[in-house]
Amino acid sequence: MGNHERGLIASKFGGDSVANAGGFRMAADIMFVDPISITTGEQLYRQSVILSAPGKDGNSDKITNLLRDTFDIFTKASEFERRNKVHRKVFDQIDRRFTQIGLDLGCPLVPDLLNVVLEGIEGGRSRQWTMSRGEWVSAQIFAYFIGGKFYDAVDLIKTKNNGEISPVSYEIIRSALTSNVKNVIPGYYAEDEDGNVVTFERGGSDVSLSIVGRGIDARLIEIWKKLNGMRATDPILVEDAKFISNITYDEAREIGIGGAEVVNKDTVGPIYRQGIPLDVKSSFAGKGINPLDPNYHGTMVTKTRVVDPTERVLGIAGKKGYLAVDIRKFGINDEYGVGARILEIFRKHKISYEYDPTQKDSLSIMLSGKYNGTLDETLNEIQSEIDPDRLDVTGNLGAVCVVGEGIKDNSMEVEARATAALARAGIKKAALNYPFGGISMTFGIEEYQVDNAIRTLCNEFSLRDLSIKKK
Amino acid sequence: MGNHERGLIASKFGGDSVANAGGFRMAADIMFVDPISITTGEQLYRQSVILSAPGKDGNSDKITNLLRDTFDIFTKASEFERRNKVHRKVFDQIDRRFTQIGLDLGCPLVPDLLNVVLEGIEGGRSRQWTMSRGEWVSAQIFAYFIGGKFYDAVDLIKTKNNGEISPVSYEIIRSALTSNVKNVIPGYYAEDEDGNVVTFERGGSDVSLSIVGRGIDARLIEIWKKLNGMRATDPILVEDAKFISNITYDEAREIGIGGAEVVNKDTVGPIYRQGIPLDVKSSFAGKGINPLDPNYHGTMVTKTRVVDPTERVLGIAGKKGYLAVDIRKFGINDEYGVGARILEIFRKHKISYEYDPTQKDSLSIMLSGKYNGTLDETLNEIQSEIDPDRLDVTGNLGAVCVVGEGIKDNSMEVEARATAALARAGIKKAALNYPFGGISMTFGIEEYQVDNAIRTLCNEFSLRDLSIKKK
Known part of the structure; x- marks a missing residue:
């Protein structure tokens, strides 16, 4: 059976997974394993791979941060400082790390590639161009090492000037990337309508993975990283929070912590409607984890999943720093469309809300606290437009959400x-927000009680795995 | 102490309380009792009284309905039918009832008053003018009977052409109504800017009471009706639902059933900010009820009240005929202001909503089902404007709300x-809607379970009074 007839995989290695030559070797070994599909049992083929820039290694910072620092120092430097090459002090760290990787892997390209980067910075290339060069170098080293073919992301992924991914990208990828050879693509950046390099500020290389996965009609996409998959809640808070083996996109989006952060609009948006499964896994061999096992899976993120009839809560999210704006006016409920009018005032002032429980004559608007607009102006406008009987702001609020497809049909329990x-x-005291048949139920509580609430709910819904070793 | 130095009361007698001469006599007796204030212990003075039209009596319909029927029959009648006086068949019932009341009370005004009404209808007066004549006749009979002074509502209460009460009404009432004599005012109608009679379609004579109460700076306003005060829930469903002795405006507004319907925007709106207490009581002597006792009170509706620390739920409301419109789109939560955009589409199509629980990527909009706009057009616009992943409508939903100031600080319990x-x-399954520190908590459930839920919650929160006699 030819490679082009098999179900394809697009893989992505995060910065921690390719922080040094050892990481590159493991990634290369992984690329030559043909894993078994968890759903169909067929053998799949790892056809395309997205590379991140090397992450932190020992005391050395992420390459992307070092590139950013080089750029910023060079840009702000005086003529005198530039002649004294102050920016090269940071760039030398980049040089040392890539040179070591090149030597270890026997890749002769590194000096020329680094030269292009340095000349670009000194020649006035943009900050985004500079920051994306870690991936650009990484991917070329990796392509050489595995005998694959390097494709520059600017030739495959195009963005519109409003920041959206241009759909033409999928066509380009489909016709460019064949299965005759392993394709290697740098993550994190694309090309805009004016031919400039643009970086994905939110989601980074995961966005590139999702776009390539959709372009090649992947049967599966993989995120390889340091920690294995997702946990029922943030393990910093609940050390033995259960490992999640299968979760839906929607559930992961609602949980949003404990590894589930990878599922967001930018990263999963391109593949959501196609329903391409995502496997979030560790490239570090360890207890129960062998990345080279064709049957190894991390957390499988799928569009739908089979839910055990006894299952209720899959994971728990906690949020802090909320504010409640309470607007009360006797008879407000009879004033046609007043909810829309009030929310429109918030929208006008660029303040988005999380949820807005109502009573007959009041509306309570929960804000995440991370708004860009000015709350004072918003409140002034509500005061003059709506003439409420009361207008109160309560701070120091938080929320805890229980999430799971198993909640839908048993929400009362x-x-x-x-x-x-x-x-x-x-x-x-707790505010309540839950739609009929929903998968996520929110309890709005005081901020200082959020951690206590998460631990309490982890116990109640058996979301702790006592076999997880205490540190 | 002169009458003008005492705290004043504005009273209103509903249609059941003045359905016949016996009712008028009881109302007159009540007007000459000076009740004791429940809060200050001082003696108050019943200065002004609003009269309704006589309600149902035996097999005879409400006078207001009979007037409406007379008008409609006359208006639709052919020339031939008019010459044969077809409309007088219904008007004769009105005539008989008022004539009997006039004879019993020794009031000689009735024939002339009825003549004015009949000539008005036959002379082409408006439907609203016609429908308000029951109060107009009633109030004049009552004023004669108690030796009080009749004021026509058109001279005291003015409305703007947008339907709002003109604030000048309060000034007129303040200077017109003195305490030298009992003032008698017909309820249910006012005069608009063009000098036409307009009726209060929602709230009726209770609206007149509230306006007069505010105009005379009343210490208390009273609604006299058949049933005593308010009950914890609809007694048709829970026969022994507890009697409520004290409730806040806000609580009554949230409950909205079991007698609490009297508290709505139109009736209580004019006095809400002044905080004038409202006493809802029965003019029919019976078990534990003596309307002539100066200490008798029904349900006291006040702006605030003392809440016993052990009290939790005061009353329960049930609602049926709800629809949920669920809009799901991956990443919708990141699209700035999308909630406002969606609600604005509903507003544009004149559909108001009850509550709108959210998830990260979905918004669920609960509609009462009694919307005027077209839901199909609204859904089409959401489809094209928002491009959701899913757009579902769920029907046959309902809600049960537990209400009480005691919920605020103990909502988790x-x-x-x-x-x-x-x-x-x-x-x-239940949707949840409750703002932090709110007095009303909503559980959205399937419609067929609403009655069961109300009974269940009445038991749980001890809202049944076993001493209430079974019928």
């Missing part, structure tokens, strides 16, 4: 168990 | 108890 557990834990 | 009780009652 989950509500009853969650609230009883939280009440026993001494939490007396 | 109320949530835990309510959901545990509902789960035990076999209800498996």
